[in-house]
Amino acid sequence: IVFTMRVALACTRAAPESRPMMRSVAQELSATTQDCLSQPFGMITVSKLTGFKK
Incomplete structure (x- = not known):
């Protein structure tokens, strides 16, 4: 859940150049595997x- 939210929020950044490329997403x-929660x-x-x- 945390990872998905992090990616979703990154994709909604106001400046398009600061959003991750769809390939990296x-x-x-x-x-x-994903990192464990710290x-x-x-x-x-x-x-x-x-x-x-990105």
């Missing part, structure tokens, strides 16, 4: 979710 979504789910904020890298 597809690759990330199709990856077999903190408890309840401690994750929207500002922390906006850190998706």
Whole structure:
């Protein structure tokens, strides 16, 4: 859920050049494993979710 939200928020950035390319989004979504949460789910904020890298 956290990863999906991070990607979704990155795709809605106001400046098109700061949005991830669809190829990288597809690759990330199709990856077999994702990083574990670095903190408890309840401690994750929207500002922390906006850190998706292109």
